[in-house]
Amino acid sequence: MEGKMKVMMGLWGFGLLFFLVMFSSGKTVHGITCSEAVAALQPCFSFLSGTDQLPNAPCCMAVQAVNKEATTKEIRKQLCECFKQAGPAAGVKPEKAKKIPDLCHVQVPVPIDPSIDFSK
Numbered sequence: 001m002e003g004k005m006k007v008m009m010g011l012w013g014f015g016l017l018f019f020l021v022m023f024s025s026g027k028t029v030h031g032i033t034c035s036e037a038v039a040a041l042q043p044c045f046s047f048l049s050g051t052d053q054l055p056n057a058p059c060c061m062a063v064q065a066v067n068k069e070a071t072t073k074e075i076r077k078q079l080c081e082c083f084k085q086a087g088p089a090a091g092v093k094p095e096k097a098k099k100i101p102d103l104c105h106v107q108v109p110v111p112i113d114p115s116i117d118f119s120k
Contacts, residue, residue: 032069034082040066044100048092060104067106076110084114 043058055063070076087097094114101108110116 032066032075032079034078034086037066037069037079037082038086045090045092047100048087048096049090050093050096055100055103059100060106063100063104064106067108070109080110080116087114 040062041059043062044055046052047055047059066079070079083097086092087094097112097114100106101112
């Protein structure tokens with residue numbers, strides 16, 4: 001019963017995250033929207049929210065795909081702002097997000113850290 005409740009809370013959290021992103025940032029990031037990026041990373045939610053110990057293969061593939069879309073400084077800035085707004089609403093644990101590049105063996109051009117100010 002407790003496991004079922006965690007799954008339901010996770011699904012509800014992801015639904016809330018997706019809803020917030022859809023209506024808060026529909027602008028295009030050179031071919032990828034904020035909502036598309038968040039939706040692509042849905043397989044990572046159980047890891048990012050703390051349910052799973054490690055990201056699964058679909059999560060790592062999603063991280064790699066979104067990373068490939070972030071080809072310019074402007075795209076990375078917009079995606080960073082998107083994730084900074086959407087993550088806390090979905091219960092994403094920043095310490096887990098920071099680990100994804102290493103755990104998935106994906107090189108990202110900037111650290112994943114909500115304290116980074118990309119406006120500069």
